[in-house]
Amino acid sequence: MKVIVVHASCGAGHTKAAQALYAYLKNRDNKIDCSLVNVLDDAGKLFKYSYVAGYATLVVHAPFLWYLAFSITQAMFLRRISRPIAIFLNRLQTKKFSDFLIKENPDFIISTHFLSSEIAAHLKKTGNIRSKLLTVITDFGVHPFWISNPTDLYIVSSAFTKRQLLNERVKAEHIKDIGIPVDAKFYSSYSRKEISEKLGLEPDKFTVLIMTGSFGIGPLEEIAMELHHEVQVLVVCARNENLYKRLKQRALSNVKIYGFVDNIYELMVVSDVMITKPGGLSISEALAMELIPVFVSAIPGQELANIVALKESGVGMYFKELTEIKRAVLELKENPRELMRLKEEVKKIRKPDTLEEIYHVICQNCTGASR
Secondary structure, eight states, X not given: OEEEEEEOSSSHHHHHHHHHHHHHHHHHOTTOEEEEEETTTTSOHHHHHHXXXXXXXXXXXXXXXXXXXXXXXXXGGGHHHHXXXXXXXXXXXXXXXXXXXXXXXXXXXXXXXXXXXXXXXXXXXXXXXXXXXXXXOOXXXXXXXXXXXSOSEEEESSHHHHHHXXXXXXXXXXXXXXXXXXXXXXXXXXXXXXXXXXXXXXXXXXXXXXEOTTTTOSSHHHHHHHXXXXXXXXXXXXXXXXXXXXXXXXXXXXXXXXSSOSOHHHHHHTOSEXXXXXXXXXXXXXXXTTOEEEEOSOOTTHHHHHHHHHHHTTOOEEOSSHHHHHHHHHHHHHOHHHHHHHHHHHHHHOOTTHHHHHHHHHHHHGGGSOO
């Protein structure tokens, strides 16, 4: 059975979801010939740059412009203009990816980005491939670009996401609420004491993890300064080197500073609360680790929808003021019963079997695939 997992290297979430799924399928079944592909690898240089650098520039430096573009392409009355333009550019700039899919004609294409889903769906519609197309929506909200016919199955993260697809006239039999794929290590069991000792932390001290994705945007420094006298603080600066240098120079007590890390699951193990940007993958990883999320620095558009979805399930708090963030964290520190109540709400919506369920979806549908 041939499976191609496709992502786009714009925003870490799409890539991390694809990597998690690829690794799981490779290890789960040696009968699966699995490949991991970036839809932007062979795209036109300007097109690729607009997706990668353009996205980063807008969300970091001009979030209003990002929200404007998001809203224009989402608005129902503008879709007749925005969608055809996007589709034309997508097909024009990803011809090598289309040729690759036609040549490989895999049994399954699993896409974690709407761009690759749109290209694969078009090839199915025109009869150029016979693959089954599974689209993994990596946010809790649904922008209309995610919807491409004929997609065989949309894999979603919540009942909220499913309702949005139903409202867009996607049939219920084409939607499966089984979660966003995260690396299997986020669902493993660990000793908080052992990991704390390994990281040089106090295991019994209330700990707050602060991270806002690969860009390290938002008031991380200010939050650390507000909290460090009260709790143990872990700050992940990711690629924000200036933030890393400033925090190092401040040498705040009770604060551990990290750059770009590959052991975020360990930092989650030793934490009680995570202050984070509400990206789909960040949320899913936090839920997997039964960690209470407090949201900051939401990207207008998809991440605001993520907050709405989580609030519907009684999980996640969103604050814009530092005083509100500090108050919420300290209330949880002083009220262990409320902390445990929130953890129970997290357990209700976490989806520990996402990877295995996607594997079973593939197995159940393999007889109808291209081979």
